[in-house]
Amino acid sequence: MASIIDIKTECALHVRDFEFTYKGATAPSLKKVTMPIAKHSITALIGPSGCGKTTLLRSFNRMHDLYPGNTYAGEISFEGRNILDPKEDLIHLRTKIGMIFQKPTAFPMSIFDNVAYGLRLQGIKNKTELEGRVEKALEDAAIWKEVKDRLKHDANGLSGGQQQRLCIARAIAVEPEVLLFDEPTSALDPISTQGIERLVIELKEKVSIIIVTHNMQQAARVSDYTGFMYLGELIELGETENLFVTPKEKLTQEYITGKFG
Amino acid sequence: MTAVQKRIIMNRIALGFSTLSAIIALAFLFWILAVLVMKGVNALNWNIFIFEGAPPGYAESGLKHALVGQLILVGLATGIGVPLGILAGTYLSEYGKNSKLAHTIRDISDIMMSSPSIVIGAFVYAIIVMPMGHFSAWAGAIALAIIMIPIILRTTDDMLQLVPQTLREAAFALGAPKYKVILSVVYRGAKAGILTGVLLGIARVAGETAPLLFTSFNDNFFxxxxxxxxxxxxxxxxxxxxxxxxxxxxxxxxxxFILSLFILGLNIVGRLILFAGKRK
Amino acid sequence: MIDKLFFNFTRFSAFLILVIVAWIFVVLFNHSLEAMHAFGLDFITQDQWAPNLNKFGAYAAILGSVLSTTLAMILAVPVAIGVAIFLSEIAHDKIKSFFGISVELLAAIPSVIYGMWGLFYFVPIIRDVFGGMGIGLLAAGIVLAIMILPFMAAVTRDAMNTTPDILKESAYALGGTQWDVIKDVIIPYAKAGIIGSLILALGRAIGETMAVTFVMGNVHKVPTSILSPMTSIPVTLANEFTEADSSLYFSSLFGLALTLLVMSFIVIAIAKFYFLRKTRRA
Incomplete structure (x- = not known):
């Protein structure tokens, strides 16, 4: 029923018949989702609240495992293996698939230590290497110029938009393959939002990006592919332009024209 | 060994330690509970409720005197402490609000709540037992009431603040004077919470020994x-x-054992009231 | 008219708290004047407490309070932090509520019962293992530690639980283990609250009377070992207040009470106003 386009280029992730059930729930929150995620492009997930888009996003780095009792079924393949396998090394997986949250989440430490955090977790202790990689990450996150003179300052002194870019720097410092964005601009003002959107577009050179957004315009502005979800199902996945201009499914059309939401 | 492997091992060790400490803590606590229950149940019999104290060796020896005395002391303390605590809490929530004075009273009362209860005993000894020349139930009850007031004050203040402002406004809009609004609307809205606070306050002072040692002292007879x-x-x-x-x-x-059951009962009833109030 | 009356009633009751607290300080101060005049600073620096000679030096009792609470803190703090971590980060919901009920149960037990348990069940063990009389500093420290543990663990857990989930998830999302998240995110984030909670528990331990009265020994001597029987301020008050037979003896006991009140006031105030200010009231 659903209308899922074939992705001709290489895929970063491939979701097949994926089901997810929260602890204690009788019905799955995600039902038989099948979805390819193109490499080095941006895939947006849209849909009314409660449709499962964030639940799906948090499955890619197995975030649901932090709360026991949730169950997965089906397959999400990444680098040739099914990451839903109970034997999957989650520490390794999460360094390969990074995440940015709804609100900036600067740790209670200095700007430098925030960005160096993931690197140190991987055992990098060499000061020159750390400094080099922190600077590179901050530059890639377009925040180096603003913070280079106060790297030792507490990260919580930065503005919301700066903190969110710091979090992006922290995530890309460990050089992941995929970055997950969970409504990254929902707590930011319009100008900071613009900055983050520009940054997301630049980042796709290096990483594959999945972004959940409640804002259809944002999906239209930044993404190459858009998936529309409704009641736990992926209704349609298409090239962004096509999906917004000539949706194949009636539900998609009703949603993007504002008939419900 | 890689850095990640080291971290995983470190994680196991740290989590193991914290689980171990929880087990140690629980073991000690259950040891005490088990002793209390076993010793207590063993020693229970009807004589306890029938007879008063007697010299050691007498079979007709009981706790009637202490049970009744305890009820009198706690009852008196409740009679003194609860009205004062509720009124003081009312002042803070309804009149003082965020004034500097109200905050000072809250802070001082909070500190009082954690202060050594034996010092209260010494204080009451000085102001009541010394002038009167002898120990008395009044002195003990007043010492307990002083300990109780900050607890009741704090819960009343908190519970009254939870009553929505719109409720007060609606009553004022009908032309009710402030005291009537407080008595008939605000108190009613916070009834369950205040009652819980009162019960927890009673439970707290019922277990106090130190402030009674030299105020109500003791007596082996009814x-x-x-x-x-x-x-x-x-x-x-x-x-x-x-x-x-x-x-x-x-x-x-x-x-x-009897006292612990009494205090536990108060705690449970208090929490049930709050729980039932929340569900409505 | 009634409105005004009601207002005055409530205001009177609220002021009464301030009056009582001030009154306590004044009364204790006045009654300790005689001892202050008689001994001056010697009162807190001399350890000879000899009612028969009318000589009262509180050093041993003050030291006893400091040592027993310090020992209790050394024993209780690591365990309490461990329990708090277990409760906030490891335990499943069922275990959490089981532990919650246990803590309620224990809060319901009057502290005098902890003392009875200590005297009848724990002191013999210390006597068998370490020799000596069993009662003394070690027994007091352990009983006090057990006594404050539930409170300490509960408030420490509450402090840790103020860490936003999203902040913890961010650290997991970078490949952190639970322990990484605890030590790098939760503890730094909740630091002030945790320290404040621990100090608040310390404030309570200083004034705790009944749990230690049984097991301390009530001996006014500077301890020579961790097994030495000794005394503390509340223990001295509990044992000697009704036995005092001279006005100087009484005055010295009031001096002790004042010292105890000042000590605990300072500790609690530091906890509340320095560390817990932010989290106290929204």
């Missing part, structure tokens, strides 16, 4: 004279436990 020394379960328990006589020690455990 009395209802408020101007005389009055026995209580806690002080009796203390005296019997440090005595060298086994039958007195037994009675001490029985007193401990």
């Amino acid at each position: 009395t209802t004279d408020l101007n005389e020394a009055m026995p209580s379960l806690t002080v009796t328990m203390f005296n019997y436990a440090i005595s060298p006589y086994e039958d007195w020690q037994q009675l001490g455990w029985a007193a401990a």
Whole structure:
């Protein structure tokens, strides 16, 4: 029923018949989702609240495992293996698939230590290497110029938009393959939002990006592919332009024209 | 060994330690509970409720004097402490609000709540027992009431603040004077919470021994004279436990068990009321 | 008219708290004047407490309070932090509520019962293992530690639980283990609250009377070992207040009470106003 386009280029992730059930729930929150995620492009997930888009996003780095009792079924393949396998090394997986949250989440430490955090977790202790990689990450996150003179300052002194870019720097410092964005601009003002959107577009050179957004315009502005979800199902996945201009499914059309939401 | 492997091992060790500490803590606590229940149940019999204190060795020896004394002391303390605590809490929530004075009173009262209760006993000794020349139930009850006031004040203040402002405004809009709004609308809205606070406050002072040692003192016989020394379960328990006589020690455990049940009951009822109030 | 009356009633009751607290300080101060005049600073620096000679030096009791609470803190703090971590980060919901009920149960037990348990069940063990009389500093420290543990663990857990989930998830999302998240995110984030909670528990331990009265020994001597019987301020008050037979003796006991009140006031105030200010009231 659903209308899922074939992705001709290489895929970063491939979701097949994926089901997810929260602890204690009788019905799955995600039902038989099948979805390819193109490499080095941006895939947006849209849909009314409660449709499962964030639940799906948090499955890619197995975030649901932090709360026991949730169950997965089906397959999400990444680098040739099914990451839903109970034997999957989650520490390794999460360094390969990074995440940015709804609100900036600067740790209670200095700007430098925030960005160096993931690197140190991987055992990098060499000061020159750390400094080099922190600077590179901050530059890639377009925040180096603003913070280079106060790297030792507490990260919580930065503005919301700066903190969110710091979090992006922290995530890309460990050089992941995929970055997950969970409504990254929902707590930011319009100008900071613009900055983050520009940054997301630049980042796709290096990483594959999945972004959940409640804002259809944002999906239209930044993404190459858009998936529309409704009641736990992926209704349609298409090239962004096509999906917004000539949706194949009636539900998609009703949603993007504002008939419900 | 890679850095990640090291971290995983470190994680196991740290989580193992914290689980171990939880097990140690629980083990000690259950040991105490088990002792209390076993010793207490063993020592329980009807004589306890029928007879008053007797010299060691007598079979007709009980805790009637201490049970009644305890109820009188806690009842008196409740009669003094609860109205004062509720009124003071009302002042903070309805009149003082965010004024500097109100905050000072809250802070001082908070500190009082954690202050040593034996010091309150010394204070009451100085202002009541010394001038009167003898120990008395009044002195004990006042010491307990002083400990109770900050607890009741705090919960009343918190609970009244939870009553929505719109409710007050609606009553004012009908032309009700402030005291009527408070008495008939605000108190009614916070009824369950205040009642819970009162019960928890009673439970807290019922277990106090230190402030009674030199205010109501103790008596091995039944009395209802408020101007005389009055026995209580806690002080009796203390005296019997440090005595060298086994039958007195037994009675001490029985007193401990009865008092713990009473306090636990108050706690449970208090929480049930709050729970039922929340569900509505 | 009634409105005004009601207002005055409530205001009177609220002021009464301030009056009582001030009154306590004034009364204790006045009654300790005689001892202050008689001994001056010697009162807190001399350890000879000899009612028969009318000589009262509180050093041993003050030291006893400091040592027993310090020992209790050394024993209780690591365990309490461990329990708090277990409760906030490891335990499943069922275990959490089981532990919650246990803590309620224990809060319901009057402290005098902890003392009875200590005297009858724990002191013999210390006597068998370490020799000596069993009662003394070690027994007091352990009983006090057990006594404050539930409160300490509960408030420490509450402090840790103020860490936003999203902040913890961010650290997991970078490949952190639970322990990484605890030590790098939760503890730094909740630091002030945790320290405040621990100090608040310390404030309570200082004034705790009944749990230690049984097991301390009530001996006014500077301890020579961790097994030495000794005394503390509340223990001295509990044992000697009704036995005092001279006005100087009484005055010295009031001096002790004042010292105890000042000590605990300072500790609690530091906890509340320095560390817990932010989290106290929204």
